[in-house]
Each structure stands twice: as structure tokens, then as C-alpha cells.
Amino acid sequence: MANHTRRVIIVGAGIAGLAAALRLGEAGWSPLLIERAPERRGGGYALNLSGLGYDAAERMGLLPALTERAVDAFELAYVTAAGRPRFTVPSRTVQAVLGERNATLLRGDIEAVLYDAVRARVCDPVPIRFGVTVDAVAQDADGVRVTLGDGTTEDADLLIGADGLHSRVRELVFGPEREFRRDLNHLIAAFTVDELPAGVRERAFTSVAAVGRTMSFAHLGPGRMAAFFTHGSPDPDAELAMGARAALTRAYGDLGWIVPDLLAGLDSGSPVYFDSVSQMVVDQWIRGRVVLLGDAAWCVTLFAGYGASLALGGADRLGLALEHQPADIPAALRAWDAELRPMAEKHQRRGRRNTGLHAPTGRLELFLREVPLRLAALPPVTRILQHRLHRA
Numbered sequence: 001m002a003n004h005t006r007r008v009i010i011v012g013a014g015i016a017g018l019a020a021a022l023r024l025g026e027a028g029w030s031p032l033l034i035e036r037a038p039e040r041r042g043g044g045y046a047l048n049l050s051g052l053g054y055d056a057a058e059r060m061g062l063l064p065a066l067t068e069r070a071v072d073a074f075e076l077a078y079v080t081a082a083g084r085p086r087f088t089v090p091s092r093t094v095q096a097v098l099g100e101r102n103a104t105l106l107r108g109d110i111e112a113v114l115y116d117a118v119r120a121r122v123c124d125p126v127p128i129r130f131g132v133t134v135d136a137v138a139q140d141a142d143g144v145r146v147t148l149g150d151g152t153t154e155d156a157d158l159l160i161g162a163d164g165l166h167s168r169v170r171e172l173v174f175g176p177e178r179e180f181r182r183d184l185n186h187l188i189a190a191f192t193v194d195e196l197p198a199g200v201r202e203r204a205f206t207s208v209a210a211v212g213r214t215m216s217f218a219h220l221g222p223g224r225m226a227a228f229f230t231h232g233s234p235d236p237d238a239e240l241a242m243g244a245r246a247a248l249t250r251a252y253g254d255l256g257w258i259v260p261d262l263l264a265g266l267d268s269g270s271p272v273y274f275d276s277v278s279q280m281v282v283d284q285w286i287r288g289r290v291v292l293l294g295d296a297a298w299c300v301t302l303f304a305g306y307g308a309s310l311a312l313g314g315a316d317r318l319g320l321a322l323e324h325q326p327a328d329i330p331a332a333l334r335a336w337d338a339e340l341r342p343m344a345e346k347h348q349r350r351g352r353r354n355t356g357l358h359a360p361t362g363r364l365e366l367f368l369r370e371v372p373l374r375l376a377a378l379p380p381v382t383r384i385l386q387h388r389l390h391r392a
């Protein structure tokens with residue numbers, strides 16, 4: 001079926017998809033990216049790259065460009081619902097807890113660094129078809145054929161579904177989303193903001209936490225600001241159906257500080273990430289020559305703080321596995337699945353363990369959650385927090 005050698009179609013040009021294009025491209029594959037969005041995404045939300053992802057970034061030669069865009073140090077500030085300061089975790093303590101090998105950036109910055117690397121090192125212009133998705137996938141022992149929404153077909157040796165939590169490739173090849181989705185009964189909304197709201201600290205993650213919800217504002221530097229809303233919900237699907245503006249107003253409308261202005265700003269039509277917090281539990285990420293990568297495969301969720309790291313690290317390990325067994329793609333994919341699975345499951349466990357942190361169910365839980373933060377600058381507590389963050 002496939003008449004090209006070592007051609008890979010990658011659905012989704014997020015961190016996982018772009019990292020796969022770079023890694024496989026450098027290993028001699030010819031990538032084609034299929035991206036549903038009409039153009040490249042910018043901004044996104046703030047995230048921390050560490051562990052496997054940081055190691056992969058180093059091996060892939062991305063650290064200088066990532067470091068250039070990363071925030072060097074930031075503090076955690078907590079305010080009341082009216083915006084009055086409560087307590088602060090100083091930046092040196094935050095750095096000590098995170099460790100040295102990590103970088104905090106906007107998602108769009110990581111994607112931009114990957115995109116530039118693909119263009120410089122694999123193919124210029126970057127082979128992306130925007131504004132289109134996959135309608136059908138067929139495969140045999142020799143290759144895989146993808147039919148796109150515009151009726152065209154593309155043949156390849158390998159298809160990577162890197163199309164996120166609601167993956168179309170997963171649905172077409174593995175089965176309906178509901179078979180794999182584990183809801184953590186929370187909603188997350190995140191969006192970038194152009195102007196620093198009055199009274200918000202620079203170089204800080206400032207949060208207002210209340211029973212059932214947390215709202216945070218991240219200032220990572222000029223032009224790099226994002227707001228996050230996380231709340232518990234018995235019925236995430238019903239809230240998603242309401243839309244971000246209505247659901248967030250219902251959940252946060254009683255809070256003061258910058259919250260009313262941020263909610264009002266949602267009417268401007270700028271993009272908002274609004275979704276349920278859900279993990280993907282897929283027994284095997286491979287079906288023949290089709291493989292899932294990133295959130296499409298495992299989605300550890302923001303509660304694990306490791307999805308971008310796994311997306312980047314998973315792409316790097318996929319490249320390594322295919323380099324080790326170039327003649328037997330299915331065997332390379334199985335080896336990759338077996339190697340990565342324990343890491344993904346470990347971070348899924350962490351995601352589930354951290355669930356209550358963002359939406360404490362009562363005042364006691366809220367108080368207890370804050371105790372270690374209030375004491376974080378004390379060296380023994382710093383060490384405990386370091387241990388918690390880096391343990392399985």
C-alpha cells in the first residue's frame with residue numbers, strides 16, 4: 001500500500017506531534033503533520049518541563065531555545081477572595097522544590113521551539129496540512145492509508161495519533177473515547193492574557209483558593225501571562241455543554257480580586273482551553289502500524305504536571321526504539337510501549353493523588369493543603385516537598 005519508505009503521518013501538531021516530527025525526521029523519516037486547527041497555536045498555558053521531558057529536550061538539543069523563553073524564577077503568592085495578600089512561597093524555595101533540571105514556559109513557547117527545530121533540521125517549510133482531520137484509516141502488513149476530511153488520501157509506513165485527549169485516530173482505530181476515558185471529575189479552563197491586571201505580582205503564580213476551586217494567575221514575564229481555573233464537578237459533561245463563560249461564571253462568580261474582569265474578558269472571543277480533567281487508559285498504544293502518543297495515549301492530566309514531559313520524552317523514546325529496530329516497525333513500537341508504560345502509569349497515579357489539591361472539598365482540607373505551603377521555606381519542609389514532587 002505505501003509506496004514511500006519510512007514515511008510517517010502525524011496527526012496533531014502539539015508538543016507530542018511536533019516532537020515526533022523532529023525526532024523521527026532526524027532519524028531519517030519523512031514526516032507529514034495533519035493539524036485540525038487552521039494555523040499554529042500560540043500562548044496556551046504555563047507548564048513545567050522536567051524529568052523525562054527535560055532529559056529529552058537536552059538530548060534533542062532544545063535546551064538553549066527553551067531556556068531563552070523560560071521564566072528564570074517565580075514565587076507562589078496566595079491571596080484572599082478579595083485579593084488581599086495571605087502568604088508567599090519565595091522563588092528560591094520554589095526553585096529548591098522543583099530542582100535544577102526543569103523549565104517553566106507557556107505551552108505555545110515549547111511548540112514554537114519544536115516547530116523552529118523541525119524547520120531548521122528536518123524540512124523547510126514544515127510539512128503541515130492545517131485545517132483538516134482524519135476521516136478513515138486503513139492498514140495492511142505493508143503500510144497505512146489515511147483518508148482526510150477533504151477526500152484526499154496519504155500513504156505511510158507509520159501513523160502517529162498525537163491529537164490530544166479527544167483523539168480522532170484513537171476513535172477510528174482503537175474505539176470510542178468512553179471506553180478509555182477516566183474522568184477525575186474536575187474542569188480546567190486556561191487562557192492567556194495580554195495585560196497584567198492591576199495588583200497582580202510579576203514573576204509569580206498568584207492563587208485564590210476556595211472550597212471546591214482554585215483560580216491562579218501566572219506571570220512568566222512580559223507577554224507571557226495566563227489564567228487558570230480548576231474546580232470539582234459531579235457532571236463535567238454538563239458544564240462543558242454550558243460553555244466556558246457560563247460554567248466559569250457559575251463556579252467563580254462570587255470571587256472578587258481579578259476574577260470578574262477575567263470572566264468579562266471571556267466575551268472577547270480569544271481562545272480558551274476548557275475541558276474536563278480526564279485520563280486515558282489504553283491497554284496498548286499500538287494497533288499494527290498505528291501508535292498513539294502524548295495525551296491521546298495516556299493523558300496524565302495537569303494534576304500530574306508531567307503531560308508535556310511525557311509527550312516530549314515519549315517522542316524521543318519512540319525515535320530511539322525505531323532507530324534500534326528499523327526493519328521491524330511493529331516490534332519497535334511494542335518495545336517502546338513496554339518501556340514507557342510504567343512511567344505513564346506512575347504519573348497517572350500521581351495525577352489521581354493530586355486531584356483534591358486543586359479543589360479542596362471542605363475548609364479543613366483547604367487549611368491542611370496550605371500548611372506545607374506556608375511552611376515551605378523551612379528547610380525540612382522544603383525537603384519533604386521535594387520528595388513528594390519527585391517520588392513515584
Ligand SMILES: Cc1cc2nc3c(=O)[nH]c(=O)nc-3n(C[C@H](O)[C@H](O)[C@H](O)COP(=O)(O)OP(=O)(O)OC[C@H]3O[C@@H](n4cnc5c(N)ncnc54)[C@H](O)[C@@H]3O)c2cc1C
Binds near residue numbers: 013036041046308311
Ligand atoms: C492547564 C494545564 C497545565 C498543565 N501543566 C503541565 C505542566 O506543568 N507540566 C507538564 O508536563 N504538562 C502539563 N500539562 C499537560 C500538557 O499540557 C499536555 O499533556 C501536553 O501539552 C499534551 O500534548 P499533546 O501534543 O499530546 O496534546 P495537545 O496539546 O492536546 O495537542 C494535540 C494537537 O492535535 C490537534 N488535534 C486535535 N484533534 C485533532 C484532529 N481530529 N485532527 C487533527 N488534529 C487534531 C490539536 O489542535 C493540537 O494541536 C498541563 C495541561 C493543562 C491543561
